[in-house]
Amino acid sequence: MRRRQFLKVLGISAIATSPRINAAPLASPDEVSSRRSPTHQVEAGHRCQILLRWGDPLTSTGTPWHPGITSPTDYAGRFGYNNDFLAYWPLQPLIGERNRGVLCVNHEFTNPQLMWTGCLTTPEMDRSRTEVEGAVLGHSVVEIAQDGREGGWRYEPCSRFNRRFTIDSRVDFTGPAAGHRRLWTALVGDGKFAHGMLGLCGGGKTPWGTVLVGEENFQTFFNDQVTTDAEARNHQRYGVGAECYSPWWARHFDRFDIAKAPREPNHFGWVVEIDPLRPDSTPKKHTALGRFRHEAATCIVSADGRLVVYSGDDAAFEYLYKYVSADAYRADAGTANSKLLEEGTLHVARFANDGSLVWLPLAFGAGPLTPKNGFNDQGDVLIEARRAADLLQATKLDRPEDVETDPISNVIYTLLTNNPARTSDTLDAANPRPENRFGHVLQLLPPGAPGPKAQHSAPEFRWRIFLLGGNPENPLHHAQYPGEVSKDGWLAAPDNCAFGPQGGLWLTSDSGALGAALNRADGLWRCRRTETGHGSPRRFFSAPLGSEVCGPEFTPDGRTLFLAIQHPGDTLNSCFETPSTRWPDFDPALPPRPAIIAITRDDGGAIGG
């Protein structure tokens, strides 16, 4: 999420109720330290390699990056800023120890104070700098390869697969809201396509080889104009007009001024499909999956053959959604399966205190989703998915971040990162702590789970708590883990997750100001697979100062783990001239740079357990 927003919403105070508390040992030998540091730390026996940094040229004509580059056109040919979601797709079968593939990377937001001189003292962002911001956001597709002898990774600056998508790239709409009148704008006319992708955060991979990326905090790109037009209620529900990040976007580009272009925000908040293996393909915004602040778009084929996509809406008191395709996935249909994302039913979760869960369909005409409540067709329901979910009385959660399905058990892990605004009178069993600063992880169980086949498309699930973050030694935290955790191993603010080659669960964190206050680095944790599920987290990696860890993505052989290190140096009063770290270059002439790292084992084996 955007750091400034996070600082604003984070409150510090004690927690008042009391679930179970686990005792914990004081320390765990060999575990990575939780202390904040200017550089990263990884578990002994592993090495980290810097693979891609902001500004690295992705074209044959690109020159090495330096901070004096000012051309937005130049930046549109370079690796973007603040890398979040990662997806790796092999380009060829493994040959010995050599891998080759494409890495797909989201670029979520910018840190102007770390990108340019004078940004802490000069409030003005001129048009050129704002255009550069637009050019470093979006998505990168980059070909990468592993050296057979050394096992090291490199990227290919001249690959035909290398692509950048920015705020100017064309993206076609599909599904019930494509061409909807509420998407008509002066710039694109009939609402069949949009310019660009905003706030790309979590995502997912489809079974047919494409990536789905979620537009999350799109509202922050629009100005704080108050409007009274037909979209006013819609904008208010999404924070458009109230959560402006930079007024300069609207000053320099009319489409980000909601007084001039009140329907432009409706072009954002969708799931975008990108086909990285077809460099000529046009990305698609699949409106059937609904409009909200998407975090994750996790695909799984249900036992009945239908495609299911889980996605969270990352804001306090927002919802968890599930999309179910109308037709079944066909392995022999290849990318034609993309049509599954155009026709289906979006659902939202209602958790009950008895451990049951109902998925409520967001279907025009059903229940309250009628003209009486301002919904005139399915396009309206999808454009205003949040308001539809309100009317269906879905469960308001503590900021849903990543959602992933355990490929072995079919248990779904839902990461709720924190919600300091949760009060005692709004508690429920799925959100059990007031002023939830540390976040928690829920497990969802579709019929058939745990087990190799599960009905992800079913209307009713079960759910249970996997862990409650925080320090188990501090009774005020009311932390709860599956087993013991060490003083370095407890975590706060879970954000992304992945499953490793041996079925282990890997969790990342984004604790921001809380981590700074506690002098605890964000990082990556491994929860080993057990006979009954997964054990307690153990710290595997600590991130450099000011950064969060995103993406965790393994190669199919499990021998490489890619991590996205986002906003290094983003600490209080840290700026271009005097950053709190210069990771990863540690060159006194360069600021810190968001970067992708590749982790391998010293002995070349598969990582983790």
Ligand code: FEO
């Ligand atoms: Fe961009 Fe929900 O973190």
Ligand code: CA
């Ligand atoms: Ca985050």
Ligand code: CA
């Ligand atoms: Ca996130």
